[in-house]
Amino acid sequence: MFKNLKQQIRPWDYIIIFILLVVSFIPLIIFGYSQKQQMTTATNNAKPTTYAEISVDKKVIKKIKLSRKTQHQLFTLHPHPGEYNIIEVNGTRIRDKEDNTPDQIAVNTGWISKPGQQSICLPHRLIITIKSSNNTNTQDNSLVRP
Incomplete structure (x- = not known):
């Protein structure tokens, strides 16, 4: 052979x-x-800043800086009438704590903290993306209701 x-x-x-x-x-x-x-x-270069970008219908509605100094935040987004998402920020991480979708995929995703990670609530067309940059201190509080 x-x-x-x-x-x-x-x-x-x-x-x-x-x-x-x-x-x-x-x-x-x-x-x-x-x-x-x-x-x-x-x-x-200076250490890049990590931030979360929250978008609904492909429009960025809020940017949140994620660092050890970031205080615990809990806020509700109402992307469309009858829909809600409760977003929780804790230092360097963020999550969709609660929403009124039947599948709960974004809630089950849990905490995200590394650049490139995403939490997607498809029925509400809400996306939370972790990004990295050197100058991101802007926040847009539209659609946020206390």
Whole structure:
């Protein structure tokens, strides 16, 4: 069996296998380089600020800075008539504590705190997204009722 296999392999096959092996490491090298660049940029610049962006119908209605100094907040959003979402902020994390949707997906998502994470309440078209930036101190309190 091995004799048949050895007869089928040509000298160029070894060269092609070697080239493919070298090429397979290119994504690892690129990823490592980009990670190093991000770390260098992060250490040279001020530490980026993490904030939560709350949007309804693709319109940003509120931005909340998330840090250790952020006080505990609990507020209610009324995205559309008859709908409500109770949002809770606790320091560096945020969640949809309660809403009146049948599936409760956003409530079951729980706390989110890392950039890129999202909590989505699809029936109310409400999205909470964690983002990172250097200058985000604006807050829009529209749709917030005490």
